[in-house]
Structures are given as C-alpha cells and as structure tokens.
Amino acid sequence: MIELQHVTKLYPASSRPALEDVSTEIDKGEFVFLIGSSGSGKSTFLRLLLKEDDPTKGNVIVNGKTLNTMSKWQVPKLRRTIGCVFQDFRLLRNRTVAQNVAFALEVINKPQRTIKRVVPEVLEMVGLEGKANRLPSELSGGEQQRVAIARAFVNRPLVLLADEPTGNLDPETSEGIMLLLERINRTGTTVVMATHDYHIVDSMRRRVIELNGGVLTRDQSRGVYGVGR
Amino acid sequence: MRVNFVLSEVATGLRRNLTMTVAMILTTAISLGLMGTGLLIAGMISDMKEIYYDKVQVSIFLADDVTDEQRAAIDQQLSGSPEVANHIYESKDEAYARFQQQFSQQPELVQNTPPDALPESFRVELVNPERYSVIAAEFPNGQNGVDQVRDEGDFLDRLFSLLNGARNATIAVAVVQALAALLLISNTIQLAAFNRRNETNIMRLVGASRWYTQLPFILEAALAGLIGALLAIGGLVVTKILFVDKTLAGPIRAGIIPPVDWGAIAFISPVIAAAGVGLAAVAAYVTLRLYVRI
Ligand SMILES: Nc1ncnc2c1ncn2[C@@H]1O[C@H](COP(=O)(O)OP(=O)(O)O)[C@@H](O)[C@H]1O
Ligand SMILES: [Mg+2]
Numbered sequence: 001m002i003e004l005q006h007v008t009k010l011y012p013a014s015s016r017p018a019l020e021d022v023s024t025e026i027d028k029g030e031f032v033f034l035i036g037s038s039g040s041g042k043s044t045f046l047r048l049l050l051k052e053d054d055p056t057k058g059n060v061i062v063n064g065k066t067l068n069t070m071s072k073w074q075v076p077k078l079r080r081t082i083g084c085v086f087q088d089f090r091l092l093r094n095r096t097v098a099q100n101v102a103f104a105l106e107v108i109n110k111p112q113r114t115i116k117r118v119v120p121e122v123l124e125m126v127g128l129e130g131k132a133n134r135l136p137s138e139l140s141g142g143e144q145q146r147v148a149i150a151r152a153f154v155n156r157p158l159v160l161l162a163d164e165p166t167g168n169l170d171p172e173t174s175e176g177i178m179l180l181l182e183r184i185n186r187t188g189t190t191v192v193m194a195t196h197d198y199h200i201v202d203s204m205r206r207r208v209i210e211l212n213g214g215v216l217t218r219d220q221s222r223g224v225y226g227v228g229r
Numbered sequence: 230m231r232v233n234f235v236l237s238e239v240a241t242g243l244r245r246n247l248t249m250t251v252a253m254i255l256t257t258a259i260s261l262g263l264m265g266t267g268l269l270i271a272g273m274i275s276d277m278k279e280i281y282y283d284k285v286q287v288s289i290f291l292a293d294d295v296t297d298e299q300r301a302a303i304d305q306q307l308s309g310s311p312e313v314a315n316h317i318y319e320s321k322d323e324a325y326a327r328f329q330q331q332f333s334q335q336p337e338l339v340q341n342t343p344p345d346a347l348p349e350s351f352r353v354e355l356v357n358p359e360r361y362s363v364i365a366a367e368f369p370n371g372q373n374g375v376d377q378v379r380d381e382g383d384f385l386d387r388l389f390s391l392l393n394g395a396r397n398a399t400i401a402v403a404v405v406q407a408l409a410a411l412l413l414i415s416n417t418i419q420l421a422a423f424n425r426r427n428e429t430n431i432m433r434l435v436g437a438s439r440w441y442t443q444l445p446f447i448l449e450a451a452l453a454g455l456i457g458a459l460l461a462i463g464g465l466v467v468t469k470i471l472f473v474d475k476t477l478a479g480p481i482r483a484g485i486i487p488p489v490d491w492g493a494i495a496f497i498s499p500v501i502a503a504a505g506v507g508l509a510a511v512a513a514y515v516t517l518r519l520y521v522r523i
Contacts (some may be wrong), residue, residue: 079433107432151431
C-alpha cells in the first residue's frame, strides 16, 4: 500500500537531511502513528507520500504507484486516493461546513447529484449533521477538525494522512477526533497520523514508527510513545 | 467542468483586485487602441498609394502666357510618348475648383486666392514612375509654354515616409504599452493567486487537475483582455466619428486622404479582440507556470 525504500530527503539550502535512509512498509487498512519531536521529519514523510515534494534519494510507492517516475499530470489522480488533515484545519472561511466539504468534490468534477447525496452522509458520520450551514468561525476547534476530516474522507480515499490533527485541541476533544479516525480506519482506510501527543499514542496501542532527526529509530506494532514506558 | 463554479471564481477574482484589474484593462485598451490605429494608418497608407501613385506622377505646369498652339503641341507630344501611360489636362478653372474643395476648411485662404492664381497643368501618369527625368528633359522649364515640371512622386515619397514614420511610431508605442500590459497582467494574476492560495492549496491536495485550478485565473486575464479590446475598439469608433469624419472631412472629400471606413474598423476589430484575449491568456498561463505553485 505504502512503501518507502531507502528514502533520503535533503531540502535545498539545508545541510542536514530531513529524512535519512528511511525504509518502511505500511499495509492496507493499518493505523500507524508517526512520532518524533518537532523537526524530526514527520511532515516531510507525509509530504513525500502526497508527492508534494520528491525524495532526494530512494523510492516512494503509494497505492501501487512509484511516485518518482510519476508524471506531473498524474499527480492529481494520486491525490484523489489520499485524504489529508492538518493541525490548522485549512478550511475556507467564507464557505459553510457543507460547502467546504462539497468543494473537495466540485473541484474534481463530481456530479452535483452525488455531491448532494454524500455531503450530508459524511457530515452525519463526523457528527456535524445539524451544523451544515455554519461558517467555520461559528464552530469550535474540534468541530472544525471534524469538517476537515469530513472533507478528507468524503471521496472515500484509500489512505488518510493526518499531520498532528490534535495539535491544536484539548485532550477531551482530541479523544473524539481519535475515535473518528479509528472509525474511518475500520472502513478499511489506511491511516497514517503524525503526532507527538503521547497520551493518544499510549492509549491507542497501535503501530508506532519513530523518527529521530530524520532517521527511523523504531518501528513497533502495538507501541507506546516512549520506549519502556 | 462546472461552469458556474469557474465563472463565480472569475468574478470574485476580478472584483477582489479592482484597482489592479482596472489598471490592467486600461493599459491593455491603450495598447490595443494604438495597435489598431497603427493598422488603420497602414491601411490608409496603402489606400493613399493607390490614389496617388497610380494617378499623378508628374505635373507639367504651364506658363501664364502659354499659347493655344503650345498647349496643343504638349498634349500631342504626351500622347505620342511611349513613357506616358496616361495624361489629363487641368484648366485654371478646374485647378481653382479643386483648390476650393481641398481647402474648404480654410475659407480665408480660398478668399485670398484669386481664381486665376493657379496655373493650368497636364497631369501625367508614367509607364514607369522612376523615369521622371526623361519627361523632365523632354519639357525643359521655361520653354515652349512650360513653366515647371514637377515630380510628384518625389513629394509623395517624402509624404509617405512621414506617414510610415507615424505608423511605426504608433506601433512602437503600442508595443511598449503591450509590455506594460503584460507585466500588469502577470502581476494581477500573481496577486489573484495569492488571494486565492487557500482555495488553490486545497484544490491541489484533493486532486483537482492543474487545468481546473488554473482556468479561473486564465479566464480572469482573458476577460480583462477582452474588455480592454472592446474599449480599444470603442476608442477607434469614437476617433473615427469625432476626429477623422469631422476634422479631416475636407481633405477626405477632396480625395487627398482616403476615408477610414467602417469596413476597415470591422476588419481589424476581431484582430484586436483576439490579440487582447490571446496575449492576456498566454501571459496568465506563463505567470502561473513560472511563479505560482498549483
Ligand atoms: N520546505 C523546507 N525547506 C527547508 N527545510 C525544511 C522544509 N520543511 C522542513 N524542513 C526541515 O526539515 C526538517 C524536518 O521538518 P519536518 O518534516 O517539518 O518535521 P516535523 O514535522 O517532524 O516537525 C526540519 O529540520 C525542518 O527545518
Ligand atoms: Mg510537522
């Protein structure tokens, strides 16, 4: 499903690589935590999976496609199979909840009929059924993140990438978001979540991949945040 | 492609950078207007060449004391000359009538010119306009009733080099303006892309095609180009009505200057529109390629 083969990423004008010789494999339907302190390379890892950036060395394979050799015009097709969620939600402020979710489908040319049907469905799934016509500014942080998750999931991606999705949320709200991501994972969607929230990692007991200064230092199924914790 | 979506994005984009949009439209309009003017002048020059070069190349002005015999002899000599394609005689009265018509805008000049002040003449069309000197040699100045032989072609050459200069200057300014317009378009598109960066970022992440993401910007530029072109065409129409048809009415009626007819404007309008839309769209596309991550 997702494979990194000896991936090194060196940003231009930077002496230390953001990722160094990282190899790993993530199967379909897995739930993986990508942990490590700030600057350890988690976001870079996720960006490479999206082909937002190319590795300096090594291969990245997503959904059976080798990204290195993929041509530019094929990238949109790849991204339609990947959903992403970020710490800062990235909602459009002048659009309502429903419009934000619909936007993701409109711009990939989904028929209006389909949009009318699936947007309420996914809003119900994330627990925002009564709030379809609110603007993001009229929602709490947790609710905004639910909108972002709804938008990422509405096109039923094979993979959901979440870059510190609970980074701006309090622990209770974060728990709700984690339940939602688990639920999405149960539909068969692979979930890769970057975080440094050890409460969450410890309580979920899922596979943990740890990066340390760009180097993969740990890959453990049913892991916890700190070794020996 | 969702037409409504794209159009509403275009409208929002244009409204959001109103000042830039207005500047972009005006610069485009001026550039295209000058380009149109240049094209019209070029058309006019070729019309004038037809009017002038084809008719009169040499004028033989007769002396005041020319006799009927001398006049007939000249006429006969011209008829017999293999160099002459055509010639017509213009009497003092005809010369005066033409003068009156040519300078109908300056009545004082006409009033102050006595009807017999203008010489009678033969207007000669040569088989080969270059062979002026042959004719000049056949009719020496001041002899046999000939006052002066004048090479109108020489005068016309100078006139046309002036007109060509005017055309070239107009087109040069049009090109400079076009450069300014292109830079403004590029700037406006960069600004528009910056204003819409949240939307385009999300579009990129959810896998909208490049084309879908770029189209609103390209259409935005193309629409501004079209509006600029329409303004330019409007400017040409107004110039024709208010300047060419009014101020130049006399010389046009006298056949000195060819009229700018609606056909010419109708002919260059689509050229102007296509240039406006095409250049703006290409400028936008190149800008997006170079400066904007989509
Ligand atoms: N666009 C970039 N250009 C240059 N260096 C970058 C860029 N993005 C990240 N980095 C560097 O790469 C390293 C890893 O960053 P990142 O992947 O964002 O880590 P994390 O998400 O774990 O905090 C950091 O040292 C960061 O400064
Ligand atoms: Mg990060």
